[in-house]
Amino acid sequence: MTTYALGDLIDDRPQDGVFRINRALFADPDIYELEMQRIFEGGWVFIGLATQAENPNDYFSGFIGRVPIIVSRDGQGMLRCFVNACPHKGVRLVQKKCGNASRHVCPYHSWTFDSAGVNRNIKWQKSGCYGAGFDEENHDLAQVARFEDYRGLLFASLNLDVPSLADYLGEARKLIDVVVDKSPEGVLELVPGRVTFTYAANWKMQLENCSDQYHFTSTHPSYVRILEQRAKEQVDEVVQSSIGAADFWQEDAKGVSGGTMSFANGHVLNWGVMPVSNAQADFERAEELARLHGEAKRSWMFNMRNLTIFPNLQIAENASSQLRVIRPLGAGMTEMQTWCIGPRGESAEARKFRIRQYEDFFNPTGMATPDDTVCYEEAQLGMARQERPWLQGHARGLSASVEGGNAWSDLLDMHPSRSVLADAQLCDESVFANYYRAWAGLMKGALA
Amino acid sequence: MSALSTADAAALLYREALHLDRFDFDSWLVMFTPDCLFWMPAWRDDGTQTEDPDSELSLIFYRGRRNLEDRVQRIRSGFSVASAVMPRVSHQIANILCEAQGDGSVTVNSSFSVHVFDVRTSRSHVYFGRYEHRLVQVDGEWKIGEKIIRLMNDLVPTMLDVYSI
Numbered sequence: 001m002t003t004y005a006l007g008d009l010i011d012d013r014p015q016d017g018v019f020r021i022n023r024a025l026f027a028d029p030d031i032y033e034l035e036m037q038r039i040f041e042g043g044w045v046f047i048g049l050a051t052q053a054e055n056p057n058d059y060f061s062g063f064i065g066r067v068p069i070i071v072s073r074d075g076q077g078m079l080r081c082f083v084n085a086c087p088h089k090g091v092r093l094v095q096k097k098c099g100n101a102s103r104h105v106c107p108y109h110s111w112t113f114d115s116a117g118v119n120r121n122i123k124w125q126k127s128g129c130y131g132a133g134f135d136e137e138n139h140d141l142a143q144v145a146r147f148e149d150y151r152g153l154l155f156a157s158l159n160l161d162v163p164s165l166a167d168y169l170g171e172a173r174k175l176i177d178v179v180v181d182k183s184p185e186g187v188l189e190l191v192p193g194r195v196t197f198t199y200a201a202n203w204k205m206q207l208e209n210c211s212d213q214y215h216f217t218s219t220h221p222s223y224v225r226i227l228e229q230r231a232k233e234q235v236d237e238v239v240q241s242s243i244g245a246a247d248f249w250q251e252d253a254k255g256v257s258g259g260t261m262s263f264a265n266g267h268v269l270n271w272g273v274m275p276v277s278n279a280q281a282d283f284e285r286a287e288e289l290a291r292l293h294g295e296a297k298r299s300w301m302f303n304m305r306n307l308t309i310f311p312n313l314q315i316a317e318n319a320s321s322q323l324r325v326i327r328p329l330g331a332g333m334t335e336m337q338t339w340c341i342g343p344r345g346e347s348a349e350a351r352k353f354r355i356r357q358y359e360d361f362f363n364p365t366g367m368a369t370p371d372d373t374v375c376y377e378e379a380q381l382g383m384a385r386q387e388r389p390w391l392q393g394h395a396r397g398l399s400a401s402v403e404g405g406n407a408w409s410d411l412l413d414m415h416p417s418r419s420v421l422a423d424a425q426l427c428d429e430s431v432f433a434n435y436y437r438a439w440a441g442l443m444k445g446a447l448a
Numbered sequence: 449m450s451a452l453s454t455a456d457a458a459a460l461l462y463r464e465a466l467h468l469d470r471f472d473f474d475s476w477l478v479m480f481t482p483d484c485l486f487w488m489p490a491w492r493d494d495g496t497q498t499e500d501p502d503s504e505l506s507l508i509f510y511r512g513r514r515n516l517e518d519r520v521q522r523i524r525s526g527f528s529v530a531s532a533v534m535p536r537v538s539h540q541i542a543n544i545l546c547e548a549q550g551d552g553s554v555t556v557n558s559s560f561s562v563h564v565f566d567v568r569t570s571r572s573h574v575y576f577g578r579y580e581h582r583l584v585q586v587d588g589e590w591k592i593g594e595k596i597i598r599l600m601n602d603l604v605p606t607m608l609d610v611y612s613i
Contacts, residue, residue: 099493191503191504192492192503192505193489193490193491193492193498194493195505198606199606200605219529221525221527222521222525229518237483237511237512355502355505356509359506363507363508364608365609367518367519367522369607370606373607374530
């Protein structure tokens with residue numbers, strides 16, 4: 001194993017105007033192992049939405065790091081989260097992605113658990129001639145150490161020693177509120193239909209790309225040209241684009257077009273001004289949203305917002321509305337679980353519009369995401385160990401970054417730790433430092 | 449109105465596949481009606497696919513050939529890195545079953561596999577599933593009025609474009 005000092009990996013010298021990342025951070029399998037232990041299995045991670053298990057005994061399965069889990073609503077209606085492994089032989093108890101069951105029976109030796117994770121039967125226990133020690137053990141499913149809900153977004157930690165979820169999310173909660181409050185019922189839901197893809201590159205490529213305004217016109221010109229042509233021709237058969245109706249990304253846009261915000265614990269926002277227009281599905285409720293939440297918050301509801309809740313949740317509201325879960329499978333392999341999200345209670349027409357916009361842009365079978373994932377893979381090739389270890393991709397915007405917020409964060413009474421106000425060509429990269437400072441915090445004691 | 453034999457339907461599907469294998473997109477596009485449906489549903493859970501494209505997500509949902517023309521334009525644009533080094537593809541179609549519909553159209557069920565060699569990364573992959581074509585006669589010529597692609601292995605390695613299904 002290569003032993004790194006933190007300074008070998010992250011060159012963070014604000015006084016000298018320097019922030020650099022070593023390529024090893026994207027490619028070294030030992031670092032990946034540390035990330036699994038310290039970040040994905042050692043801290044808060046997003047695991048799903050409460051609406052994925054709405055009724056008693058509903059469940060869905062997933063992973064925290066490499067550990068299989070079940071989120072189950074018990075018979076009394078309380079959500080719980082267990083390790084999805086039978087205490088007997090470790091067999092994964094539930095194989096289905098989701099379902100409804102009041103009893104979970106292990107397929108290997110029939111140990112049985114209820115939807116609250118309580119062991120209800122050990123097959124032939126009385127005639128099993130167990131030793132005294134066996135009776136003293138807890139035979140229930142192991143509850144994960146921490147499991148909390150913020151506005152229907154479920155987070156868990158395998159490590160007990162983490163702050164409360166409210167403290168972990170901190171001021172970034174107000175950006176989750178912006179998403180959830182678009183629903184007249186205050187409920188964010190997944191549109192049925194899960195889309196999963198992999199790419200052969202590090203998970204942090206996706207982490208950064210969500211906050212990377214710099215790439216849009218370079219990586220997606222083929223899509224941009226189609227938007228321009230569609231706008232010119234006004235054809236009915238193709239879906240109207242929300243991005244096409246905004247100019248935050250266009251190089252000749254005037255004035256403040258957006259920016260970035262950094263929050264404690266590694267959460268990041270990249271945003272752009274978008275008009276309150278019928279190019280967005282939420283337009284049908286625009287007046288009502290202003291009345292209920294005020295014009296300031298409504299303008300944020302219509303702005304382009306790419307929010308990362310470190311380390312594995314991204315909510316992107318730009319071309320449509322997407323929830324992504326990042327699942328690293330190795331230093332050079334990542335699985336993306338993606339969903340179209342929508343405010344519960346919107347009209348059928350608005351939902352249809354949201355879905356069509358989503359498929360066009362976000363799907364790995366659409367016209368934009370493949371150009372991103374191919375770039376990640378090409379970037380991964382450049383992460384091979386070489387003479388010049390330091391990347392130059394975290395420097396843009398450094399001298400525009402200020403402590404605290406600005407007039408736009410004030411609209412939400414939101415207090416980021418740092419922010420950048422940008423015109424269309426600034427395209428801040430310094431915000432990525434927030435990811436790596438949180439990363440460094442979780443690595444304390446693990447690096448030389 | 450002439451009837452369509454199974455052999456004729458098969459020949460039409462093979463011709464479509466050949467156009468895609470050759471990236472002869474112009475010939476491929478004119479096989480579709482202008483108002484065609486081109487639909488690849490997503491999977492709702494382990495065993496069921498999404499059924500209502502207006503309230504559930506699809507991997508691809510297009511009504512209107514114009515959408516396919518936009519896809520082709522993107523592929524050919526020279527501005528899509530995912531289309532810069534084109535994968536090599538080979539379609540196989542089998543298990544063809546035709547069913548004449550009351551309105552004169554013909555529904556064709558078939559199985560497909562598409563072998564994809566991604567030249568950029570030297571990786572091979574096979575996408576497989578079922579097609580449901582609805583063929584309609586326009587001015588004496590059989591066209592694709594609907595194509596539904598039921599993709600069985602929906603875990604997409606990096607990307608999937610219209611020529612690899």
